[in-house]
Amino acid sequence: MITGLDHIAIAVPDFDKAIKRFMEDFGLEFEGAEDVEAAQTSTAFFPLPPTSIELVHPLEGRGPIAKYLEKKGGGLHHICFRSDDIEADVARLKEKGYQFLSETPNPGAHDCLTIFIHPKCCDGVLIELNQPPADH
Ligand SMILES: CC[C@H](C(=O)O)C(=O)SCCNC(=O)CCNC(=O)[C@H](O)C(C)(C)COP(=O)(O)OP(=O)(O)OC[C@H]1O[C@@H](n2cnc3c(N)ncnc32)[C@H](O)[C@@H]1OP(=O)(O)O
């Protein structure tokens, strides 16, 4: 079951500058940065309960965010729904015809399991589902 809006992600061409902007100009709490090798992405989180802002930037210049930045320069990249049973939600949504971008969930930030639905399935919005670890 989907239980909340875990985060809203923004793709940024200058990671340090964007972190500074969200901290200093918008006054948000900076939780920290985390490189997610499996997603070839550097992430930075700003908790804004009950959700968070996630900044995403290419890790070592490669991966999906690099391609997105090449085309668009930056912008709102995806939204992420939190799930309490990601396998069940994936199965349920697959039955309805949603196309997932991997066969199974992969490691994401904060030790979550994470999987993406193709934007063409949701009116052009890239949707991530994640499930926090059991001890979260
Ligand atoms: C998991 C760690 C972390 C976390 O929260 O825990 C993250 O969130 S990491 C986030 C980075 N990871 C991903 O984005 C993985 C999923 N994304 C992909 O697999 C690709 O980016 C994909 C398939 C969405 C697009 O890749 P492709 O190689 O097909 O790129 P194209 O440029 O050819 O795009 C095809 C088509 O999709 C549209 N598009 C691309 N990105 C987005 C987007 N973020 N939002 C909406 N639409 C998007 C693009 O414009 C093309 O549309 P078209 O009409 O065909 O021109």
Ligand SMILES: [Co+2]
């Ligand atoms: Co995300």
